[in-house]
Amino acid sequence: MTSTQKRLEYRMMFKQNVEKRLLVDKIVRIIVFSCVIIAIIPLGSILAEIFKNGTAAISYEFLTATPGAIGTGEGGIGPAIQGTLIIIGMSSLIGIPIGVLSGVFLSEFGENRLAQIVRFFNDVFMEFPSIVLGIFAFLIIVLVLGHFSIWAGAFALSLIMFPIIARTTEESLKMVPMTYREAGLSLGLRRWVITMRIVLASAKSGLITGILLSVARIGGETAPLIMTILGSSQFFHSFDAPMDALPLRIWRLSLLPYDSAQLQGWGSAMVLIIIILAINIGVRYFFLRKRGSGMFSRLIRQKILGGKR
Amino acid sequence: MQKGLGVTGKRKLNTDKIFKIGATIAGAYVLVIIALMVFELLSESYPVWQEEGLGFITGTDWNPVEGRESFGALPYILGTLVTATLAMAIGVPLSIGIAMFLSDSPKSISEPLGFMVELLAAVPSVIYGLWGLFVFRNYFKDWIEVPLHNTFGDSVWFFSGTPFGLDIFTASIILAIMIIPTVSAVSREIMKAVPQQQKEAAYMLGATRWEMFKLAIFPYSKTGLIGASILGLGRAVGETMAVTMLIGNATGDSAIPQSLFKASQTMSSIIANEFIEASPASVHLPALVGVGLVLLITAICINVVAHLLVTRMLKVKEGIVNA
Numbered sequence: 358m359t360s361t362q363k364r365l366e367y368r369m370m371f372k373q374n375v376e377k378r379l380l381v382d383k384i385v386r387i388i389v390f391s392c393v394i395i396a397i398i399p400l401g402s403i404l405a406e407i408f409k410n411g412t413a414a415i416s417y418e419f420l421t422a423t424p425g426a427i428g429t430g431e432g433g434i435g436p437a438i439q440g441t442l443i444i445i446g447m448s449s450l451i452g453i454p455i456g457v458l459s460g461v462f463l464s465e466f467g468e469n470r471l472a473q474i475v476r477f478f479n480d481v482f483m484e485f486p487s488i489v490l491g492i493f494a495f496l497i498i499v500l501v502l503g504h505f506s507i508w509a510g511a512f513a514l515s516l517i518m519f520p521i522i523a524r525t526t527e528e529s530l531k532m533v534p535m536t537y538r539e540a541g542l543s544l545g546l547r548r549w550v551i552t553m554r555i556v557l558a559s560a561k562s563g564l565i566t567g568i569l570l571s572v573a574r575i576g577g578e579t580a581p582l583i584m585t586i587l588g589s590s591q592f593f594h595s596f597d598a599p600m601d602a603l604p605l606r607i608w609r610l611s612l613l614p615y616d617s618a619q620l621q622g623w624g625s626a627m628v629l630i631i632i633i634l635a636i637n638i639g640v641r642y643f644f645l646r647k648r649g650s651g652m653f654s655r656l657i658r659q660k661i662l663g664g665k666r
Numbered sequence: 667m668q669k670g671l672g673v674t675g676k677r678k679l680n681t682d683k684i685f686k687i688g689a690t691i692a693g694a695y696v697l698v699i700i701a702l703m704v705f706e707l708l709s710e711s712y713p714v715w716q717e718e719g720l721g722f723i724t725g726t727d728w729n730p731v732e733g734r735e736s737f738g739a740l741p742y743i744l745g746t747l748v749t750a751t752l753a754m755a756i757g758v759p760l761s762i763g764i765a766m767f768l769s770d771s772p773k774s775i776s777e778p779l780g781f782m783v784e785l786l787a788a789v790p791s792v793i794y795g796l797w798g799l800f801v802f803r804n805y806f807k808d809w810i811e812v813p814l815h816n817t818f819g820d821s822v823w824f825f826s827g828t829p830f831g832l833d834i835f836t837a838s839i840i841l842a843i844m845i846i847p848t849v850s851a852v853s854r855e856i857m858k859a860v861p862q863q864q865k866e867a868a869y870m871l872g873a874t875r876w877e878m879f880k881l882a883i884f885p886y887s888k889t890g891l892i893g894a895s896i897l898g899l900g901r902a903v904g905e906t907m908a909v910t911m912l913i914g915n916a917t918g919d920s921a922i923p924q925s926l927f928k929a930s931q932t933m934s935s936i937i938a939n940e941f942i943e944a945s946p947a948s949v950h951l952p953a954l955v956g957v958g959l960v961l962l963i964t965a966i967c968i969n970v971v972a973h974l975l976v977t978r979m980l981k982v983k984e985g986i987v988n989a
Contacts, residue, residue: 364871367871367873367881368871368872371871371872371873371877372872378874378877379874381874381876382874382875382876382877385875385876386875386876388763389763389764389766389767390767391763392759392760392761392763392764392767393763393764393767393768393779393783395760396760396761396764396783396786396843396846396850397779397782397783399786399797399802399843400782400785400786400789402797402801402802403789403793403794403797406797406800406801407793407797454692455692455695458688458689458692458693459689459692459693459695459696461689461692462689462690462692462693463693465689466686466689466690466693471690471693471694472693474697475693475694475696475697477973478696478697478700479696480973481966481969481970481973482696482699482700484897484900484901484904484965484969485904485962485965485966486903486904486905486906486934486961486962486965487904487906488904488906488934488937488938488958488961489703489707489904489958489961489962489965490703492707492937492941492954492955492958493702493703493706493707495941496706496707496710496955497702497706500946516699519695519696520696523693523696547681547682548682548685548686549681549682549684549685552685573788576790577789577790577791577792577793578790578791579790579791579792579906579907580791580906580907580934580938583938583941583942584941584942587942604790604792604907607792607793607796608792608795608907608911611795611796611799611800611911619800622796622800623796623800626792626793626796629790629793630789630790630793633788633789633790634785634788637785637788641781
């Protein structure tokens with residue numbers, strides 16, 4: 358508690374050496390601003406290097422062909438692009454229904470002990486190291502089936518996806534006014550019809566935002582793919598075979614000691630970052646703009662935090 | 667009475683109940699997965715606990731060669747802790763500075779700058795690794811590591827060793843960049859949660875902006891800011907690809923972090939490097955699963971603490987808990 362005495366003290370303190378205090382204030386402001394600049398420099402450098410080095414690698418052949426012999430610099434990343442699209446599609450197939458339903462549970466039936474526990478563990482699960490999710494998928498799918506498979510990779514990525522979707526779904530469902538639900542009830546509609554037809558429909562843009570952000574997140578995930586889809590240089594032929602993906606290809610290329618491999622690595626990184634940035638900026642532009650400022654950071658916070666709202 | 671799709675009438679099937687059960691199952695899925703995950707990791711790593719006992723955590727020897735097998739994960743545990751702590755020491759002050767700037771400047775400035783900082787979170791880990799390996803490492807080695815080594819190398823132990831660029835220092839800096847978006851976004855929210863009256867009171871007494879932060883915001887948001895930093899620590903502990911590409915990948919005794927300019931290894935990077943080569947028949951695979959288990963437990967502990975601290979702080983804002 359600040360007493361009157363203390364307040365007087367503060368006032369005396371503030372009256373003295375005004376110039377020095379203003380100087381300190383100015384210095385702090387400069388330091389704080391330079392923090393922002395220091396954080397933005399890496400982003401600028403990453404993007405500049407990727408586009409500078411990547412454009413040299415891009416050609417029609419590079420985007421569609423299978424990788425050539427190691428070290429020759431021939432061939433391309435066709436299987437990797439195809440693999441990334443397949444794995445995103447398949448993990449969405451598993452992750453989206455579970456995530457959305459789980460979000461519905463948290464928002465519509467979320468006033469009990471179980472929901473509180475689920476909400477907390479959902480948030481903690483979101484921060485699990487992704488490589489451990491990969492080990493888990495390896496143990497329960499690859500080891501049991503006896504071979505690397507796309508299913509294992511899709512399962513591992515769906516584990517990253519569903520908590521993000523659950524959280525964003527919950528938050529956007531909570532923004533739907535209670536009166537909408539009451540209007541539905543007064544019409545004698547069943548609860549599930551209200552939820553599916555009215556509540557989910559009016560929270561559509563929030564849902565799409567969450568789904569797209571989670572897609573952007575898994576698109577760049579590498580660690581869980583190492584031990585599930587392994588990587589390959591062929592196009593897709595079976596769900597029970599190894600497959601390539603862009604992040605995996607970038608990693609493998611970066612380990613090779615050839616300049617040509619490095620160039621191909623930058624090319625692949627450019628393709629990947631274009632996909633991911635397009636989703637991120639597109640989401641912000643189309644879905645988050647209408648809601649006013651701060652929605653993006655709020656979403657980030659909700660992805661991270663378990664604050665009850 | 668009119669009957670239509672979904673209108674309540676007399677029906678045999680209670681669709682509402684089925685829907686609720688379905689949603690509850692989807693909600694409980696996460697609990698099942700966590701339980702199953704812990705169980706699987708425990709049972710699959712059992713051979714190594716049987717073989718090594720507690721020596722698995724305290725041992726420093728790591729040898730997967732058949733006949734001379736020995737698995738001690740201590741160097742990797744230390745590697746993880748050292749890199750993550752360094753990343754936090756560098757990243758957290760920067761993030762708090764960013765949060766101070768963004769929470770206290772007009773929207774027209776804070777919005778685009780804030781967005782750029784948040785984009786750092788969207789860049790995939792493997793691209794940080796690529797950039798770190800081919801771009802950042804060279805500048806960092808020539809401009810920072812070599813001068814530091816030449817000046818302090820003989821007198822300060824953690825600047826000894828030969829700067830090569832693939833070492834603990836480089837990996838920690840990249841990790842620090844990677845945790846900035848998380849920590850700054852959470853810190854910003856927490857600073858916003860400080861009641862306006864507190865800030866106005868400080869200004870009313872004649873405080874400058876900096877003094878307002880010192881008098882009103884920091885004392886009020888201390889817990890939350892600590893939580894935000896721990897959240898960043900959690901991120902840094904679990905990070906795999908960028909670290910794997912930059913830390914130099916030493917194994918066994920040589921991976922014990924002794925100097926900033928030495929190659930090391932973290933728990934996640936040893937798994938990424940050796941997992942597909944490990945044979946399920948030997949103890950090598952259980953050993954790597956065991957490392958995964960230790961990593962998981964570390965991450966869970968850190969994140970639970972962080973969530974409790976941050977949630978408490980944001981609840982204060984909503985008046986549920988009295989500070």
